[in-house]
């Protein structure tokens with residue numbers, strides 16, 4: 001499919017079938033963030049509505065229809081997502097989408113709606129969705145995108161055709177980066193850890209690279225700090241009066257750090273071929289050597305939980321960050337072993 005990195009086996013048949021209009025009315029696109037679900041949703045809509053003959057899988061990318069879809073401005077193609085970060089996708093949003101899908105296409109041949117992220121559907125909204133899944137309009141296609149399909153109702157999951165996305169081999173990402181950004185961009189392929197979207201961001205945005213590195217270093221520094229510094233860090237982060245920014249800042253840290261801590265937990269269990277941060281392998285190895293495996297696993301799952309529930313505990317941000325500061329294992333860079341045992345005594 002045009003300009004999609006990876007998922008070749010999954011998309012080969014799907015692309016050909018979409019060309020003939022021989023498609024299911026609902027698909028569930030699942031897989032980690034930045035793996036290409038949104039791109040594929042756009043390409044499917046383009047394949048179904050491209051005006052160029054003979055049509056190709058993914059659409060031509062140049063006709064008016066393809067360009068409008070690419071820009072999110074095609075009248076027959078819509079995306080439903082959270083309006084505010086705190087709120088679920090509402091039943092009103094789903095009903096508006098259903099009303100839209102039931103109409104004949106205005107410009108193209110198909111109406112296509114993507115729900116992104118489908119796990120953000122409120123309970124009533126998700127139940128309401130069943131109506132479309134049971135009696136889909138002839139010219140309509142519904143795409144449910146989510147990294148966590150297990151959070152969808154069983155009744156919803158059983159009515160959609162699953163398209164599970166797989167991590168993309170680094171060599172394939174490297175080749176695509178070189179083609180898009182020129183030689184030299186390949187070196188960012190590994191940091192994507194199988195997720196082309198992340199590799200593209202890292203290859204094309206210097207700020208994304210430096211922010212990522214700064215956050216990684218912040219974790220390492222925090223792990224080397226004693227309690228006083230850790231609590232000062234928690235207070236700093238929690239005292240931002242802009243609640244939305246505070247929430248995003250905390251969430252970013254927990255998401256980024258869960259990957260590093262997960263890597264360290266895996267290395268401590270002798271699993272070394274599945275790193276999400278291969279470029280920090282050396283730091284990760286040092287941490288795994290100094291901290292117990294159990295502690296790493298616990299902290300990694302704590303960060304995942306905190307990232308997931310950040311909106312719910314926003315009011316208690318300080319208390320929860322302090323809890324995190326207490327639970328985060330202490331790791332002394334070489335030559336500070338004495339400091340480590342002192343800190344341990346203080347915590348216990």
Ligand SMILES: [Zn+2]
Nearest residue numbers: 050060063066
């Ligand atoms: Zn086209």
